[in-house]
Amino acid sequence: RMFGSSSRLRLLWAMVQGPVTVEQMSATTGLSQSAASHQLRLLRQAKLVRVRRDGRRAFYELHDHHIPELLSAVRNHQEHVV
Numbered sequence: 001r002m003f004g005s006s007s008r009l010r011l012l013w014a015m016v017q018g019p020v021t022v023e024q025m026s027a028t029t030g031l032s033q034s035a036a037s038h039q040l041r042l043l044r045q046a047k048l049v050r051v052r053r054d055g056r057r058a059f060y061e062l063h064d065h066h067i068p069e070l071l072s073a074v075r076n077h078q079e080h081v082v
Contacts, residue, residue, distance in 0.1 A: 002046045003074050007031055008039050012048065016068050019052060019059035 002008055010029040014020055022040065026033045040060055043049040048067055052059045062068065 002043065002048055003070070005039070007035065008043060009071070009074070011036060011039055011043065012062065012067065012071055015049065015060060015062050016071065019061040021057060021059060025060070 007029070010031070011025055014025045014028045020028075022033050022036050025031070025040075026036045029036065031039070040049060040051075044051065047063050049060050050063050052061065
């Protein structure tokens, strides 16, 4: 279900290279910061994303090393279905 939203997939892909802030993800994905924050909350609840705070800044990253593998599998599936 979490992989069913294009905005959530874009956010997950934005974190593949490492931790990023909401501002950075918003710029990368084209989502508003409010929309990105809402989707990130759902991804955190699903244990796909975790947050690390450094002072007032929050850095979001993929929960573990399995998530990029899942994203690749989703992408491969989409390419073969379409």
